[in-house]
Amino acid sequence: MKGNRVYADNAATTRPFPEAILAAKAALEDYYNPSAIYENAGRARRILSSSRALIAELVGAEEDEIFFTSGGSESNNLALFGAAAALPPEKRHIVAGEIEHSSILEPLKRLEKEGFRVTLLKPDARGGYDPEEILRALPEDTGIFTLMTAQNEVGTVEPVEEIGPALRERGIFFHTDAVQSVGHLETGVKKSGVSSLSASAHKFGGIKGAGFLFLRRGTPFLPPFSGGGQEKGLRPGTENVPGIAAMAAALSRAEKTRESEEKRLWEYQKRLDKAILSLPGARKTGEGERRLPGLLSYYFEGIDSEALVHALDLFGVDAAAGAACRGGKREENPVLRALGLSGGGALRLSLGWDTGEEDIRLLEEKIPRAVRLLRET
Numbered sequence: 042m043k044g045n046r047v048y049a050d051n052a053a054t055t056r057p058f059p060e061a062i063l064a065a066k067a068a069l070e071d072y073y074n075p076s077a078i079y080e081n082a083g084r085a086r087r088i089l090s091s092s093r094a095l096i097a098e099l100v101g102a103e104e105d106e107i108f109f110t111s112g113g114s115e116s117n118n119l120a121l122f123g124a125a126a127a128l129p130p131e132k133r134h135i136v137a138g139e140i141e142h143s144s145i146l147e148p149l150k151r152l153e154k155e156g157f158r159v160t161l162l163k164p165d166a167r168g169g170y171d172p173e174e175i176l177r178a179l180p181e182d183t184g185i186f187t188l189m190t191a192q193n194e195v196g197t198v199e200p201v202e203e204i205g206p207a208l209r210e211r212g213i214f215f216h217t218d219a220v221q222s223v224g225h226l227e228t229g230v231k232k233s234g235v236s237s238l239s240a241s242a243h244k245f246g247g248i249k250g251a252g253f254l255f256l257r258r259g260t261p262f263l264p265p266f267s268g269g270g271q272e273k274g275l276r277p278g279t280e281n282v283p284g285i286a287a288m289a290a291a292l293s294r295a296e297k298t299r300e301s302e303e304k305r306l307w308e309y310q311k312r313l314d315k316a317i318l319s320l321p322g323a324r325k326t327g328e329g330e331r332r333l334p335g336l337l338s339y340y341f342e343g344i345d346s347e348a349l350v351h352a353l354d355l356f357g358v359d360a361a362a363g364a365a366c367r368g369g370k371r372e373e374n375p376v377l378r379a380l381g382l383s384g385g386g387a388l389r390l391s392l393g394w395d396t397g398e399e400d401i402r403l404l405e406e407k408i409p410r411a412v413r414l415l416r417e418t
């Protein structure tokens with residue numbers, strides 16, 4: 042709840058954890074430039090190093106494999122441009138999932154203009170991929186493969202861990218956009234074998250403008266930015282110390298409560314499914330079981346997505362039809378199109394750590410009311 046409204050758009054951004062706000066406030070007091078050499082600057086430097094150590098431990102990485110960025114979009118751009126620039130000429134072929142976030146698909150369009158070959162793989166009707174099929178589909182000259190860990194609009198969890206080790210063996214740079222999964226599903230970069238992974242603090246109870254890129258030690262990489270030597274020259278620029286401190290505190294809290302949260306949100310999801318799927322013309326999109334906890338995605342025949350989101354807004358519910366980054370653009374939803382759905386409306390409800398009983402009760406009541414209203418008009 043937020044005031045007397047229900048907030049059900051946690052896939053767009055989450056409420057910061059109290060721990061994250063406290064950590065950011067403390068870091069704002071130690072406002073020194075972490076690169077300065079006087080003793081006080083050491084305080085800011087220590088915040089960075091302890092945050093890096095904590096994040097590395099929580100995702101199963103080494104400290105020197107964590108690079109701070111401004112968030113998910115930057116991490117994705119950095120990974121793709123940095124890895125592409127380091128590809129040998131015979132491997133300039135990049136393969137990606139078709140329903141990736143725009144901060145993957147748009148950089149790929151640029152790389153294609155620059156002469157790289159780009160191939161997008163079609164997902165199945167769940168918005169997922171069969172691991173064996175991916176491995177078979179990747180051509181010999183594949184230099185980079187990129188697949189999100191969990192899909193941000195339909196919640197499907199992709200088979201990153203299943204294909205990671207094989208891709209590593211074949212010498213393919215494997216990037217995963219894990220912005221939706223970090224802090225919500227277990228993250229283990231050692232086990233998954235990925236070359237790089239993107240995360241964004243504001244999607245797991247941190248604050249906006251902070252994220253990180255995991256980049257495996259020894260991976261060929263030519264950073265696209267230049268400037269000061271921060272982040273070992275990989276991502277120059279004075280670090281966002283308060284945002285980074287908040288990110289470490291948020292990830293720590295998210296990991297501590299992850300399993301109990303998964304169970305709690307799963308129960309809520311069952312209740313909402315029951316209330317919504319009994320409506321005529323309603324169906325669920327994405328995967329049934331292998332999905333992000335708390336991300337629910339529905340499709341209603343003959344209803345306009347935007348009209349539904351507006352009706353819910355009037356009823357006191359903040360929800361989305363799809364990714365916020367496409368918000369405002371009135372065009373066909375490319376994710377739904379990829380899943381073979383058209384002529385209807387999508388609704389994404391994404392629950393979070395501050396979603397409670399009362400929110401669910403209100404959603405159970407208001408969503409059917411909004412859908413019925415639209416069917417009558």
Ligand SMILES: *Cc1c(COP(=O)(O)O)cnc(C)c1O
Binds near residue numbers: 111114
């Ligand atoms: C939100 C999101 C991003 C972008 O992260 P920002 O930190 O907002 O730039 C990238 N990928 C996915 C899957 C997301 O959900």
